[in-house]
Amino acid sequence: METDCNPMELPNNTGFEDDSDYRDFEGTDVKDMRLEAEAVVNDVLFAVSNMFVSKTLPCAEDVAYINVETRERNRYCLELTEAGLRVVAYDFDQTDDRLQTPYHETVYSLLDSLSPAYREVFGNALLQRLEALKRESQS
DSSP states (O other): OOOOOOSSOOOSOOSOTTOGGGGGGTTSOOOOHHHHHHHHHHHHGGGSSEEEEOSSSOOOSSOEEEEEEOTTOOEEEEEEETTEEEEEESSTTOOOTTOOOOOBSSHHHHHHHHOHHHHHHHHHHHHHHHHHHHHHHHO
């Protein structure tokens, strides 16, 4: 099951509005990958054991690194760029230049390929959300 939708709604306030490190990006078309990485983490944290933006590996305007531990207890370091997301190491805060993994357009498809437990949790959350919408429309 591959899906590009998020069953959970994102909060309106991401907490970055008051952070002086991000004020320079207001009103510009610059895409800061650290902000993108934080949004990715917020989207799917409910469906994995642990996920956070790396504080060890350098984040820049064009790249960020995300550490994720699946519910199966497998650890990965993900690279986020304009090309998408890909696994760059099989542990937190690491990169392995010899590792040649494919890019995924979304975090959903990447995690779907890595973790059957993610797929199950995500699918159940999606089903619950759809059932809630159905109940709301019937009342």
